[in-house]
Amino acid sequence: MKIEWKGREAINNIKAYSPGKAIAEVKKELGLDNVYKMASNENPLGPSPLAIESIKNNMANIHIYPDGSSLILKKELAIKNEIKVENIIVGNGSDEIIKLLGESFLEEGDTIIMGDPSFSEYDYIGNLMGAKVKKIPLVNFAFNLEDILDNLDDSVKIIALCNPNNPTGTVLGKEALIDFIDRIPENIIVVLDEAYKEYAGENFFSGINFVKEGKNNVLILNTFSKIYGLAALRVGYGIGSEPLISWITRAKEPFNVNVLAQVGAKAALNDVDHVKQSIELNLKGKEFLYKEFLARGFAYSESGANFIWVDIKHDSKKVFEGLLKKGVVIRPGNVFGANNHIRVTIDKPEINKYFIDMLDEVIREI
Template identity: 40%
Template sequence: MLDINENVDDIKPYIPGKPIEEVQRELGLDQIVKLASNENNRGIPQNVINKLQTKIQDLFLYPDGSLFRLRKKLAQYYKIDADQLIFGNGSDELLQMIAFTYLNKNKEVLISEGTFSEYTFAAKLVNAPIKYVSLKDYTYDLEAIAMRISAKTRVVFLCNPNNPTGTYFNVSTFESFMKKVPPKVLVVIDEAYYEYASGDDYPETIKYLKRYENIILLRTFSKVWSLAGCRIGYGIASPKVIASINKSRQPFNVNRFAEESALAMLDEKEWVHSITAETKKQMAYLYSELDKMKISYLSSRANFVFMTLKHDAKDVFDRLLRKGIIIRPMTGFGYVNSIRVTIGLPHENKLFIEALKKVLQEINAK
């Protein structure tokens, strides 16, 4: 038998939400509603589809490894310098690049419990020691994290809003935290749901990059920008941090079609604003229905709702699946009675509520 690295052998593979095609094959259902992976179910605007159809003919060419056009356009969008950007095959690849750049068996990382599992995955790939810090009221406890920083700490992973709870830390909490973080510790802020969360007292973290060189922001085109199938994310940091991480980047790590898709979507700002507005409206509908059903949930600043039931989450998931509704049980995050549900289209949200009522009736009738 071949030996594999112990740190790799210890890794639990990431299990994504079930794809629609798999459920159709397994259960023979025609109508499937996927509310498991926090995608934008509105899909792609037609004018973007039209633009992309003219780009298919160029797919025989390697992509631009520097992503010059996208780098320039995104820099203009955020009013930053182009050398403050790095791109990845989704934010997941950027997490691994950060781990390869800053961590090893002697350099530890701080990760919160009850958060996105890919932080642990990236750390284990490089055999880095991991310190876990508990959430406080389902939210990142930045004060506790700051207290756990040691002489060996080199990276802290934060997720704001947090996946899977949808909770967030505010400006004052973040500013207080950063004052306690040594310059040698890189603070990685995963803001995959930034567009849904921004406003009020949510930290506009880009402005802190001028004050702190030890911050990198991770954002993505997979959520509100509707490009989950393209796999393209990006990091924003100081030019020095970007240059360091870029050393571990594979050449041509973002494909040509993904770049063209991102370029086209960046022209759809008003469309994106309409998505976030509609999401808030539909979230209010879900809150109202859950209140009527006396189901506990967390107020969310993302495009999903974390709810806790009086029943086993896996059982609820299986029963909803048989009715053609795909959601995400939170068992893998340690919440055995909780599920996470993406805010879908209006008719999808209604179908979910109807199916959930039937499932709970079935369970209670046992």
């Protein structure tokens, strides 16, 4: 007899994440020699050479379980961020920390508030834990903080703000953020997801300041997947008050971050040249793409990240499919509920140029 599987009630509301196709698969399917992935906001310069060297040097140690607390990496992060080791949790990507946060704090009857559109992982953990996900529409591509404040009630446990936001790239200013955090009751956790902060420029105001001031309810998320170019290794970290970090740590698997990820991240953190070059390349690419979009009358939102959210005035699904056939993978806006937008990762100059040429061709063909 065949068993009809039925999972937990909360799982009914979740569709398995459908990642973009792997480059090798796209090449094979479409018979293309080159495919440019401008869909996941990875670093076009690749990983830091120092990280590669460190990983190579540690390959012979993979028969030993990794340090479950990632202590050496945490010590390095503590020095760099001028905080204590106890304020840090390292995860298998920041995705894991988002999940641990949900597992630690959300249950049925609770609410998590996020922007719309914003990073889908917050939607996922809310649903996974059987909580309610309240999505507050963005205004002018940015979080509507007043609307979020108006939506607070006793059920709200977490507010998730990506700064810069994914997919719109918008950055929350210092005054607005300070005022917002001041008005949030201490029993609500505010996540400030700063996955792209290194691209946001010198005036960026990081939420780490709240943690240093002793705010109990602010969690900062960072990742090695973006500017540090280590997306495949899966390593990210959270910074928060000691009690908050210790609650989240309870939900953690014993050996969540592998040894190559730990040593690679530590080396990348100190590769100042790699970070500097990555920022410069991104700035150049951003200026080029802004100019090209303006010339075509495509409105974009100012981005503090390594991607641009742009209104291409045509059906994003068709544009996505057209570009894919020409070897360019972007993120169509329809997955974020914005049919005429796309999110495109800023790449190297020649690839940005190829993307624009192909975009013109695709739009002509639609």
